[in-house]
Amino acid sequence: MIRLLSQGEGGITVELGTEVEPVVNARVHALARAVARDLGARVLEVVPSYASLLVVFDPLRTARAPLARRLEALARQVAGAAPEPPRRVVRVPVCYGGELGPDLEEVARRAGLPPGEVVALHAAPVYRIYLLGFTPGFPYLGGLDPRLACPRLDSPRLRTPAGSVAIAGLQAGIYPVESPGGWRVLGRTPLRLFDPAPGAARPFLLAAGEGLRFVPVGREAYEETARAVAAGGFEPEVER
Amino acid sequence: MIAVVKPGLLCTVQDAGRPGWRASGMPVAGAMDRLALAAANLLAGNEPGAAAVELTLAGGTWRFEAPALAALAGADLSATLDGSPLPPWSSFLAPAGSTLAFGACRAGVRAYLAVRGGVAVPPVLGSRSTYTRAAVGGLEGRALRAGDRLPVGRPTGRPPPPQALGPEERPPCGGGARLRVLLGPQEDRFTEEGIATFLGTAWKVTPQNDRMGYRLEGPAVRLRGAADILTDPILPGAVQVTGSGLPIAMMVDCHTAGGYAKIATIAGPDLRLLAQARAGDEVRFAACRQAEAVAALRAERAWIDGLARRVARAAGGKAGSRRAR
Numbered sequence: 001m002i003r004l005l006s007q008g009e010g011g012i013t014v015e016l017g018t019e020v021e022p023v024v025n026a027r028v029h030a031l032a033r034a035v036a037r038d039l040g041a042r043v044l045e046v047v048p049s050y051a052s053l054l055v056v057f058d059p060l061r062t063a064r065a066p067l068a069r070r071l072e073a074l075a076r077q078v079a080g081a082a083p084e085p086p087r088r089v090v091r092v093p094v095c096y097g098g099e100l101g102p103d104l105e106e107v108a109r110r111a112g113l114p115p116g117e118v119v120a121l122h123a124a125p126v127y128r129i130y131l132l133g134f135t136p137g138f139p140y141l142g143g144l145d146p147r148l149a150c151p152r153l154d155s156p157r158l159r160t161p162a163g164s165v166a167i168a169g170l171q172a173g174i175y176p177v178e179s180p181g182g183w184r185v186l187g188r189t190p191l192r193l194f195d196p197a198p199g200a201a202r203p204f205l206l207a208a209g210e211g212l213r214f215v216p217v218g219r220e221a222y223e224e225t226a227r228a229v230a231a232g233g234f235e236p237e238v239e240r
Numbered sequence: 241m242i243a244v245v246k247p248g249l250l251c252t253v254q255d256a257g258r259p260g261w262r263a264s265g266m267p268v269a270g271a272m273d274r275l276a277l278a279a280a281n282l283l284a285g286n287e288p289g290a291a292a293v294e295l296t297l298a299g300g301t302w303r304f305e306a307p308a309l310a311a312l313a314g315a316d317l318s319a320t321l322d323g324s325p326l327p328p329w330s331s332f333l334a335p336a337g338s339t340l341a342f343g344a345c346r347a348g349v350r351a352y353l354a355v356r357g358g359v360a361v362p363p364v365l366g367s368r369s370t371y372t373r374a375a376v377g378g379l380e381g382r383a384l385r386a387g388d389r390l391p392v393g394r395p396t397g398r399p400p401p402p403q404a405l406g407p408e409e410r411p412p413c414g415g416g417a418r419l420r421v422l423l424g425p426q427e428d429r430f431t432e433e434g435i436a437t438f439l440g441t442a443w444k445v446t447p448q449n450d451r452m453g454y455r456l457e458g459p460a461v462r463l464r465g466a467a468d469i470l471t472d473p474i475l476p477g478a479v480q481v482t483g484s485g486l487p488i489a490m491m492v493d494c495h496t497a498g499g500y501a502k503i504a505t506i507a508g509p510d511l512r513l514l515a516q517a518r519a520g521d522e523v524r525f526a527a528c529r530q531a532e533a534v535a536a537l538r539a540e541r542a543w544i545d546g547l548a549r550r551v552a553r554a555a556g557g558k559a560g561s562r563r564a565r
Binding site for chain 2: 132137194
């Protein structure tokens with residue numbers, strides 16, 4: 001069911017569903033592309049989330065009613081089409097456990113699995129990046145194996161280091177910047193998800209709508225990649 | 241350069257914000273009072289969206305290392321230049337070595353200190369605004385502290401003479417306010433009674449207020465079901481209602497997505513009125529329609545364009561064609 005919701009004089013939220021579902025989220029990203037293609041400069045920004053797309057516009061230049069009619073037509077087209085798979089899958093190396101993944105043992109205990117099996121299950125799927133939020137560049141990932149589902153930490157950590165690869169409930173994610181956090185940390189990636197340096201070629205490593213796969217690496221490979229990332233110009237592996 | 245002798249409570253570099261990156265989870269940030277930012281900049285001979293310093297309640301002490309045309313707008317923080325009082329919403333010539341000091345906050349919360357040429361910290365993702373939670377923009381992504389020195393950009397065009405807005409010309413700043421809202425996006429999650437409570441209450445601003453959000457206190461706003469919704473995108477001005485039934489108005493540093501039902505969205509031009517309210521002040525919400533909110537936006541732009549023309553005339557140049565972003 002498609003609903004158009006008002007968000008202030010310069011925002012329209014197009015709601016394509018009310019559940020976390022891969023198909024609905026794929027449609028949200030298809031709609032984001034369709035809006036960018038079809039409406040160009042008449043919209044300022046499109047912001048995807050799980051099941052809805054926020055369209056930001058300047059109401060002094062773009063009238064709401066015709067924009068809303070066009071958005072509804074585009075949403076109907078997208079809803080009728082088969083959802084596309086992610087166009088690229090970014091491979092994210094992760095060093096699991098130990099000081100870089102302080103919650104791996106506890107997650108294994110709760111799941112009743114050996115830690116190695118937790119790593120294998122976490123690194124198996126191609127995740128969908130449903131949206132980026134919470135902190136700049138934080139990917140909310142769909143596709144976690146339900147056997148790994150576990151509640152958040154009882155008391156959140158004041159500092160979760162940048163690069164922490166974590167889970168909470170059925171959600172998986174990566175902390176792009178050091179921040180407080182209640183998710184359980186399984187490991188750490190040496191990749192930089194958010195690079196705010198002035199003039200950085202690509203400030204955000206990931207984009208919503210893409211796919212992501214975790215690749216377990218040892219401490220040595222982790223350190224080596226971390227050095228390459230620090231030196232600049234590091235390109236992650238991508239499956240197409 | 242401008243040196244920070246004594247920092248105020250929360251002094252950060254802010255400009256018109258960092259739109260365009262919400263899809264990557266980057267909040268827009270920028271000045272909490274965009275009209276006061278524009279006024280300070282125009283009075284200082286800058287574009288309305290240039291980078292300035294946002295001062296909060298206590299303004300601290302500053303030293304101009306080089307002569308500068310500077311301006312203040314927004315809250316009245318009892319400013320003095322080398323001991324002589326400066327009126328709020330005015331520009332002034334600061335000689336090299338002069339000291340700008342602030343005292344008691346007499347009205348409002350946030351004041352803007354603009355300097356001709358703008359604060360020239362490096363832009364990040366197209367903006368100089370500070371977003372402290374991710375250490376982005378401004379000076380090292382943080383609030384200013386003693387010993388910091390702010391670079392000033394190279395000015396262009398003819399400098400306007402120092403001038404001041406008369407008391408009757410100044411936009412309202414501080415105290416209670418009536419905030420126009422458009423209902424939605426999730427007004428259907430609230431009972432009729434809940435919406436009547438929301439629109440009929442004088443809400444008290446709580447001490448839990450910052451650049452991210454303002455928690456308000458009053459009677460519980462009745463929801464039809466749970467307050468939680470599937471996380472969806474939010475814009476500054478959105479008024480979330482938590483499970484307790486109390487509203488939180490989202491401000492410029494708010495996250496790009498949230499999971500509470502949003503009963504209404506404050507009209508863009510009125511968000512500054514909340515940004516200038518402090519704990520204990522009372523605010524009311526008044527429902528308006530799209531046409532009224534757009535008219536308010538047009539009036540805000542007209543006020544900024546009018547000030548730009550006046551400053552340009554005073555500078556002896558042609559009437560300005562500067563426009564708000």
